[in-house]
Amino acid sequence: MNKNILIVGVGGQGTLLASKIMGNAANLLGLDVKISEVHGMAQRGGSVVTHVKMGERVFAPVVAKGGADYILAFEKLEAARYTEFLKEGGTIIANKKEIYPMPVIIGAAEYPKDIIEKLKESFKVVEIDAESVALELKNPRCANVVMVGALLKRMGVSLDIALSALKESVKPEFFAVNAEAMKRGYGIG
Amino acid sequence: MKKLLLGNAAIARGAYEAGVKVASAYPGTPSTEISEELAKYPEVYCEWAPNEKVAVEVALGASVAGARALACMKHVGVNVAADPIFTAAYTGVSGGLVIVAADDPGMHSSQNEQDSRYYALSAHIPMLEPGDSAECKEFTKLAFEISEKYDTPVFLRTTTRVAHSQDAVELGERGEIPLKPYLKDVAKYTMMPSSAIKRHIEVEKRENRLISDLADFDINRAEINNTSLGVVCSGVVYQYVKEALPEASVLKLGIVYPIDIERIKAFAAKVERLVVIEELEPIFETAIKAAGIACEGKNLFSVQGELSAAAIKNKLLGEPVKTNELSLPVRPPVMCAGCPHRGVFYMLSKLKLRVNADIGCYTLGAQPPLNSVDTVVCMGASIGMAHGFDKAGAAGGVAVIGDSTFIHSGITGLVNAVYNGSDITVLILDNSTTGMTGHQHHPATGKTLKNQGAKVLNLYELVRAVGVEDIKTVDAYDLAAVEAAVKSALEFKGVSVVIVKRPCALILKKREPEYFIENCKRCGACLKIGCPAIRKEKDGTAVIAMGQCAGCGVCAALCKFSAIKRSQNE
Numbered sequence: 001m002n003k004n005i006l007i008v009g010v011g012g013q014g015t016l017l018a019s020k021i022m023g024n025a026a027n028l029l030g031l032d033v034k035i036s037e038v039h040g041m042a043q044r045g046g047s048v049v050t051h052v053k054m055g056e057r058v059f060a061p062v063v064a065k066g067g068a069d070y071i072l073a074f075e076k077l078e079a080a081r082y083t084e085f086l087k088e089g090g091t092i093i094a095n096k097k098e099i100y101p102m103p104v105i106i107g108a109a110e111y112p113k114d115i116i117e118k119l120k121e122s123f124k125v126v127e128i129d130a131e132s133v134a135l136e137l138k139n140p141r142c143a144n145v146v147m148v149g150a151l152l153k154r155m156g157v158s159l160d161i162a163l164s165a166l167k168e169s170v171k172p173e174f175f176a177v178n179a180e181a182m183k184r185g186y187g188i189g
Numbered sequence: 190m191k192k193l194l195l196g197n198a199a200i201a202r203g204a205y206e207a208g209v210k211v212a213s214a215y216p217g218t219p220s221t222e223i224s225e226e227l228a229k230y231p232e233v234y235c236e237w238a239p240n241e242k243v244a245v246e247v248a249l250g251a252s253v254a255g256a257r258a259l260a261c262m263k264h265v266g267v268n269v270a271a272d273p274i275f276t277a278a279y280t281g282v283s284g285g286l287v288i289v290a291a292d293d294p295g296m297h298s299s300q301n302e303q304d305s306r307y308y309a310l311s312a313h314i315p316m317l318e319p320g321d322s323a324e325c326k327e328f329t330k331l332a333f334e335i336s337e338k339y340d341t342p343v344f345l346r347t348t349t350r351v352a353h354s355q356d357a358v359e360l361g362e363r364g365e366i367p368l369k370p371y372l373k374d375v376a377k378y379t380m381m382p383s384s385a386i387k388r389h390i391e392v393e394k395r396e397n398r399l400i401s402d403l404a405d406f407d408i409n410r411a412e413i414n415n416t417s418l419g420v421v422c423s424g425v426v427y428q429y430v431k432e433a434l435p436e437a438s439v440l441k442l443g444i445v446y447p448i449d450i451e452r453i454k455a456f457a458a459k460v461e462r463l464v465v466i467e468e469l470e471p472i473f474e475t476a477i478k479a480a481g482i483a484c485e486g487k488n489l490f491s492v493q494g495e496l497s498a499a500a501i502k503n504k505l506l507g508e509p510v511k512t513n514e515l516s517l518p519v520r521p522p523v524m525c526a527g528c529p530h531r532g533v534f535y536m537l538s539k540l541k542l543r544v545n546a547d548i549g550c551y552t553l554g555a556q557p558p559l560n561s562v563d564t565v566v567c568m569g570a571s572i573g574m575a576h577g578f579d580k581a582g583a584a585g586g587v588a589v590i591g592d593s594t595f596i597h598s599g600i601t602g603l604v605n606a607v608y609n610g611s612d613i614t615v616l617i618l619d620n621s622t623t624g625m626t627g628h629q630h631h632p633a634t635g636k637t638l639k640n641q642g643a644k645v646l647n648l649y650e651l652v653r654a655v656g657v658e659d660i661k662t663v664d665a666y667d668l669a670a671v672e673a674a675v676k677s678a679l680e681f682k683g684v685s686v687v688i689v690k691r692p693c694a695l696i697l698k699k700r701e702p703e704y705f706i707e708n709c710k711r712c713g714a715c716l717k718i719g720c721p722a723i724r725k726e727k728d729g730t731a732v733i734a735m736g737q738c739a740g741c742g743v744c745a746a747l748c749k750f751s752a753i754k755r756s757q758n759e
Contacts, residue, residue: 011522023193023355033193034321035355038297039218039627044550045721046522059431061321061354064498065511077517084511100724101520106558106716107725109518118515140736 001031002055003155004063006085009074010099011038011048014144017169018072019050021148025157025165026054036061047078047101072151074130074144075099076115083123092119093151093189095143096129126150126189133184142181149185159186191357196347199322199358200289201226203329204259208366209233210284211251213244215597216626217263218298219352220291224261225629228638232363237629237638240568240597241266245273245288249342252286253378255369257333261289264305265567269598271308274342278312279388280378281340281395283369285333288314292348294468295495298625300548300567302493304469305346309446313392315399316344316446317408318424322356328408328443339395346445348468350425350495400447408443411456418505419460421453421473421484426466426496433501448476457482464489464505468496524553526722527694527701527739529620529665533589534561535718535743536671542679543586545578547571547594550624550693554589558719562589569598575613576606587614587675592648593623593631600651606684607656614678615686617648618665620693628696652686659685666691668746694739701740702756706731709752715744 005022007015019035026033036051051062065084071092073079079094086092094116103109112118119125128150130143145166152162159182166182167175194202200223204212212235214224228235238244241262251258262270267290274288290305309316315335319328325347332343376384403409415436422430423442430439440456442449457463457477465474465486474486489504490496502508524531534554537544538561546552546562547570555562563586564574575588590599595617606613623629630636632646652660659681663670671689678685706715711729722737723744733744733753745753 010520012525027191027193027357033356035193036350037195037353037355039221039353044522044525044553044625045520047520058356059428060498061350061356061425061428062497064432064502066499077520080515081513081517081520083515084513100721101518102523102557102719102721103518105721105724106719107713108557112515112517 001029003069004067004087005052005151006063006068006071006082007050007052008071008078008082009048010078011044011046013074014141015048015050015074018144018148019052020169021145021165022052024168025152025161026052028161028164029054029157031055032058034058034061047081049082070151070154072147074147077101077112080112080115080119083119086123089124091124091126091154093126093128093147093154094119095131095147096127097131097143126154128188130185133188134181137177137180137184139177139181142178145178145181146185146188149182150189153186153189159183162186190360192360193355194322194358195222195353195355196319196322196325196351197222197353198226199325200329200345200347202358202360203326204287205230205233206326206361206363207285207330207333208257208364209259209333210256210368211248212236212259212261213238213247214261215239215241215244215266216623216629217266217291218626219293219347219349220261220263220266220289221626221629223289224638227259235638237631239632241270242273245270245277248286248288249273249277249280252282252284253280253371254283255371256284257366258284259287259289262291263299264290264292264303265299265301267305267308269568274308274314275312276380277342278314278392279380279385281391282336282342283371284366285336286342287329287332287336287345288342289345289347291352292346292469294348297349300565302469304472305344306445306472307470309344310472313396314342314344314446315339315444316346317443318346318445319351319443320424320427320441321351322354322358324443325351326358331408339399341395346424348425396447403444403447403449404451406444409449409452410441411452412439412441413459414438416460417462419456419463421456421463421465421477422467426468429496429498429501430466432498434505442473448473450476450480453477454480454482457484466490466496466501521556522553523556523719523721524550525694525739526720526737527741529689529691529694529741530554530618531559531718531720532668532743533616533618533665533671533689534559536668536675537561537587537589540672540675543578543583545571545575545586545588547590547599549591549594551589551591551618556719558717568594569602572599572602572606572613572615575615576602576609576611579611579613587616587679589616589618591624592617592619592621592633595648596632596646600655603652603657603684604655611684612682613684614675615684616675617686617688619648619688619690622693622696624693628693648688652688657684657686659683660688662688662690664691665689666741666743668743694741703733703735703738703740704742704745704753704755705733706753708750710750712749714747714749715753718743718747720744
């Protein structure tokens with residue numbers, strides 16, 4: 001399995017944990033894997049992108065434009081920002097959530113309307129309300145794991161592997177609630 | 190056992206396995222995690238130094254004392270540390286000494302994109318450059334061996350994509366390297382003209398020795414495939430080349446200084462077209478051309494930004510690079526909700542003051558809607574530049590600097606301003622941490638890198654000892670107090686300092702009750718502070734997003750209609 005995944009969102013949404021789970025899943029599948037992360041300034045509420053590449057032999061740690069099988073977007077506007085990375089026939093899995101960027105907050109720009117509908121005109125798009133699922137689980141912070149669950153299901157990775165990967169990625173005390181999130185995400189995907 | 194490791198964690202692992210005993214660093218993206226990871230190994234003494242110069246001096250001291258030592262910094266930190274580095278090339282080492290220089294092509298989190306390989310050239314210090322995490326570990330270990338064998342400090346150069354990418358690394362055991370006995374050797378370690386003249390000769394000798402041994406190093410390797418195209422590259426660029434041009438022949442340089450010209454010559458003779466692909470400066474290309482070997486390089490690739498597999502395919506195969514057709518609002522980084530810097534910059538903007546700012550999260554005060562910053566150059570520059578403005582006759586400004594940055598290199602600027610009779614106002618934004626790099630301790634936080642208790646540097650007493658006569662301390666959330674303190678400081682003739690205190694909103698354990706808006710009059714006052722938790726609805730009403738408010742109350746202080754209220758439930 002050769003898969004290139006772009007995980008995008010807003011700094012602070014948990015893209016690093018998501019990529020860690022993906023990396024551990026690839027490791028459990030016996031695949032070569034590379035992950036490229038963003039640290040530092042961009043993490044302060046900026047647009048962030050994490051690259052996950054897995055396969056028999058991975059060279060570049062970043063996905064080339066036009067090379068992503070999946071874009072996992074934690075925020076709608078960010079789903080639209082990186083579409084040039086998507087492969088022909090690739091899939092965008094987008095969270096319903098809207099987070100206004102500063103130009104929108106101060107009225108210098110408008111938050112684009114109907115982003116998902118527009119993306120659907122050109123790409124395969126799956127929309128997920130990860131926030132609501134996380135709120136049902138009384139843990140808004142685990143929306144990222146819901147999203148990862150949905151992605152792993154689509155990639156054909158077994159729930160067993162998904163949960164094992166999760167276990168290696170979070171502290172033991174946070175495993176139970178995140179495992180629920182993973183299962184719910186897996187159910188949606 | 191194989192484990193997924195960040196490049197930086199792999200460097201830490203490599204240093205650990207190499208038996209490193211002492212490590213010192215100042216945080217800086219993309220190098221910070223090396224120290225944070227190394228701190229987890231109890232066998233290694235590991236510290237945050239106030240700046241990179243001190244870090245290198247500590248590591249050099251440990252090396253001369255006989256221990257393996259490491260100093261880590263981002264590329265611009267090498268500028269700060271350049272003084273001891275250049276002369277450490279003359280003294281050489283006892284225990285292995287490795288200096289990590291982490292470059293940031295593309296400036297993900299930096300103020301410039303200088304190429305640290307020039308330091309290797311100009312200081313005559315060997316430099317290794319890994320291209321993934323597995324190499325980060327192996328090259329770090331090799332760097333210690335080269336350091337001891339050739340009696341020289343060794344640079345390990347990374348770039349952001351190597352430092353912050355993860356791949357599988359085979360873990361090994363720690364080799365216990367006994368401390369070498371310390372031998373007083375004035376001719377080697379006391380650099381004054383009489384001894385330094387002789388040591389400079391040694392620098393040239395050992396460099397020539399290393400050059401003649403380069404053929405023995407397999408981290409410089411040629412992969413001969415199709416010979417119509419041969420590429421010379423190093424580091425992460427090798428990965429891009431392998432992905433973009435799987436058929437091409439490749440010469441990968443693991444040792445990027447001294448440059449292995451003999452191997453390049455042999456490689457060039459085997460291929461029809463030789464292309465040098467390197468990020469940033471044409472350093473290999475210049476050396477190759479100087480050796481009389483024909484090649485291409487910067488005629489194809491920019492000296493700016495990062496390279497990528499797509500860029501290489503574009504330039505060498507003519508494949509177009511995909512672009513995004515959508516026009517979308519940008520999402521720049523912002524100060525977090527509850528950030529103690531926000532109110533200060535709002536106030537400085539309101540007072541229409543010129544702001545000489547500095548390096549840290551508060552650099553974001555330059556962005557709309559605060560638009561409050563005039564200059565940002567390097568660590569500590571705010572105070573020196575404000576003094577320069579003053580001496581040039583430009584009044585009406587302040588210097589703004591964070592606590593960690595002030596300790597790093599603001600203190601000397603303040604000493605200078607007092608000594609030379611400046612009339613400036615300095616705001617020290619004391620958020621009790623090194624914020625931008627991800628919350629590292631510093632001398633004023635009371636904790637060490639290993640999270641042990643430490644003496645607390647008292648900023649107020651320090652500023653007073655320097656000779657500042659007008660010092661005030663205010664709470665960053667108290668806008669009226671900030672305004673009054675800044676106004677009074679500006680009136681004071683001489684150097685005045687306002688210490689604006691409040692811990693970073695991200696390190697607070699206790700959550701404050703959130704604020705909410707009731708009967709909004711749509712005046713827009715609360716939107717002027719640029720808080721990510723407040724948004725404007727289509728009808729102009731301001732709304733605070735539940736779960737995002739940090740409870741700082743700065744917006745409430747600005748609402749003339751008292752429409753912003755603190756919720757009762759904790």
